[in-house]
Amino acid sequence: MTGRLIKFEMRSSFRHLLIVWAALMAMTILMCIIYAVSGMDSYAAFMDSTRVAEVISAIVHIAAWLVYVALMVALVVLTIAIVILRFHRGLLGDEGYLMHTLPVKEWQLITSKGVVAALAVLGSSILVAISGFMVVSTINHVSIAQIMQDIAAFMHTEKLMPLLVVEGIIIAILGILKSVYQIYASLAIGQLVNRYRILLALGAYIGIGTVLSIIAMLGVFFGSLLGLDEWISNLSANVTAFEQVVMLFCFVVEAIQLVIFHIVTERIMSRKLNLL
Amino acid sequence: MNTNALVECRGLGKSFNGRIALQNVDLTLGRGKVIGLLGPNGSGKTTLIKILNGLLQPTTGTCAISGAMPGTYTKSIISYLPDKSYFADWMKVNDLLDMFEGFYMDFDRAKAETMCGYLGIHPTDRIKEMSKGTREKIQLILVMSRNAELYLLDEPIAGVDPAARDYILNTIINNYNEEGTILISTHLITDIEKILDEVVFLREGRVIRHEAVDDIRMREGKSIDELFKEDFRMVPIYEGGEMR
Amino acid sequence: MEWKIDDSRPIWPQIKEQLMRDIVAGKYPMGSPFPTVRDLAEDAKVNRNTMQRALSELENEGLVITNRTSGRTVTMDENLIKLTRGKIAKEKIVSFRQEMEDMGFTMEEIISLMRGSDSDVEKGE
Numbered sequence: 001m002t003g004r005l006i007k008f009e010m011r012s013s014f015r016h017l018l019i020v021w022a023a024l025m026a027m028t029i030l031m032c033i034i035y036a037v038s039g040m041d042s043y044a045a046f047m048d049s050t051r052v053a054e055v056i057s058a059i060v061h062i063a064a065w066l067v068y069v070a071l072m073v074a075l076v077v078l079t080i081a082i083v084i085l086r087f088h089r090g091l092l093g094d095e096g097y098l099m100h101t102l103p104v105k106e107w108q109l110i111t112s113k114g115v116v117a118a119l120a121v122l123g124s125s126i127l128v129a130i131s132g133f134m135v136v137s138t139i140n141h142v143s144i145a146q147i148m149q150d151i152a153a154f155m156h157t158e159k160l161m162p163l164l165v166v167e168g169i170i171i172a173i174l175g176i177l178k179s180v181y182q183i184y185a186s187l188a189i190g191q192l193v194n195r196y197r198i199l200l201a202l203g204a205y206i207g208i209g210t211v212l213s214i215i216a217m218l219g220v221f222f223g224s225l226l227g228l229d230e231w232i233s234n235l236s237a238n239v240t241a242f243e244q245v246v247m248l249f250c251f252v253v254e255a256i257q258l259v260i261f262h263i264v265t266e267r268i269m270s271r272k273l274n275l276l
Numbered sequence: 277m278n279t280n281a282l283v284e285c286r287g288l289g290k291s292f293n294g295r296i297a298l299q300n301v302d303l304t305l306g307r308g309k310v311i312g313l314l315g316p317n318g319s320g321k322t323t324l325i326k327i328l329n330g331l332l333q334p335t336t337g338t339c340a341i342s343g344a345m346p347g348t349y350t351k352s353i354i355s356y357l358p359d360k361s362y363f364a365d366w367m368k369v370n371d372l373l374d375m376f377e378g379f380y381m382d383f384d385r386a387k388a389e390t391m392c393g394y395l396g397i398h399p400t401d402r403i404k405e406m407s408k409g410t411r412e413k414i415q416l417i418l419v420m421s422r423n424a425e426l427y428l429l430d431e432p433i434a435g436v437d438p439a440a441r442d443y444i445l446n447t448i449i450n451n452y453n454e455e456g457t458i459l460i461s462t463h464l465i466t467d468i469e470k471i472l473d474e475v476v477f478l479r480e481g482r483v484i485r486h487e488a489v490d491d492i493r494m495r496e497g498k499s500i501d502e503l504f505k506e507d508f509r510m511v512p513i514y515e516g517g518e519m520r
Numbered sequence: 521m522e523w524k525i526d527d528s529r530p531i532w533p534q535i536k537e538q539l540m541r542d543i544v545a546g547k548y549p550m551g552s553p554f555p556t557v558r559d560l561a562e563d564a565k566v567n568r569n570t571m572q573r574a575l576s577e578l579e580n581e582g583l584v585i586t587n588r589t590s591g592r593t594v595t596m597d598e599n600l601i602k603l604t605r606g607k608i609a610k611e612k613i614v615s616f617r618q619e620m621e622d623m624g625f626t627m628e629e630i631i632s633l634m635r636g637s638d639s640d641v642e643k644g645e
Contacts, residue, residue, distance in 0.1 A: 001379070004378050008378075012366060090364070094360045095362055095363070097331070097356075097358040100330070100331055101329050101351055101354070102379045102380075103351040103352035104379070271333055273332065308569065446565070449561065449562070449565070449566075449567050449568070450562050469527055470525060470564075470565055470566050470570075471567045472567070489531075490530035493527075493529055493530045494529075494530050497528055497529070499527030499528040500527065502528065
């Protein structure tokens, strides 16, 4: 049933997103072509020959950048909107009357939204990164072979680098999920009231953020009282162990938050659902 | 066939931030009946329906549907028509049919498609481009195309024109699973009283009457509508003539 | 079919009476198949339980017969139909007579009124 929910959710979330992804990729390729052409010797010679060509070239460049940046912004806005609206409308609005009366458990509904939203964020992030990378490397005349070499070299800077990269990716994904669930928990708190729901959700989001920073500060404070910083500085003598402890720590912190946000959301929605 | 009661509520109560919406509701509903849930606006009809289908949790008391507490199982045997349009607007009729088929084992897709066909609705039509009336009809078709044990219909005929009302009532009485029970909430009694077996009157969150309609007509010599008007007569604030 | 249902009386007896009248009037000929509960309920816009009850009563009185294979048919018993027809007529007449007598008409006046021959009554003399 969770699979079916995810499939349904994919269709509603990705229907606009795919278009913007495609548009961004097309624009990226266009940018690369423009800069590849600009970089040619014959182009420079042509530019020098006439003033009109120079003006047209400048206009093309500026226009391309405007469209490119606009697409980037649109992608970011759309992705955030999908995360918020698919949950807000789909489970807390009128669509909720259908979703919450399907024979599925509350956690399945939340998970299906969360997984798809995290995929959307992940996909958009990767795409933005790839696009930026492509444009920048074209402008700077870096070849793909060169990039591959650099990556390979980076992987060998340290013995456990590939492991660290994998761990980093896992933590990043966990972090995305956690951020999505923080929004969900806030929206769930917001729907407890009949008016000013968005306002309360916003307040809850800020509140959660504040509480988390206070906990972090207290953690550092009590940690140093317990002599934790000393332990860490001893540990940093062994670089590999130090890295792994840091990774584990990040993983645990993100995971705990994720679990708490999920439980809060799930409990509120199964005990205190308040569809208007 | 199951012989136990289909719906069993004991001491059911619900309050929202101190405002009481339902109190001490004891209600037993049998199978194979068409039951009217009648009461003025704000009498708790929607609250009761939402508790039965699991959208709300009661503050006090319990309810069981076919012996089970509201949950995944009861949702699989209840077909619910809210007084809202619950479609995601990007969907086509086909997407909805897929969804119902995917989640409800008792959904009869062929039946739903036939009924859509009668209305000239095409499976590739977009929900977004439909009129409000057509959306309501599709929602009703989906709900009535399930062979559910309990149909919870919340105000299906409020705010529709007479032709649509006839269509809705016909669709309801011609398509429900005969071993299932229909609980239909409304404040427009004249229009539906011919199709009812039983009525439940709600006033200020309490059940004040639960009886077979023909028993009422036999004993009182009145239509349900007349009885309703008597039971819910507005009491004038100043009785016994002019104020002095 | 035109159904006349009064909401202030139990519905199934009203439906039964109307079906009975239709049978004796030959609208459903003897031995012919009788419509299903479903179709009748749809036509009368009542629920199937109500229609079922009306049909059960007709079955009890023998006007409609349920065969296991071919559904319901109208009885072939000509005598029963005649009897039923007489019974309905009698009921109508009794209630009509009661109404007329309540208005002060004598039996003789009623009869002559029905014949249409007595102008005195109509003139009110």
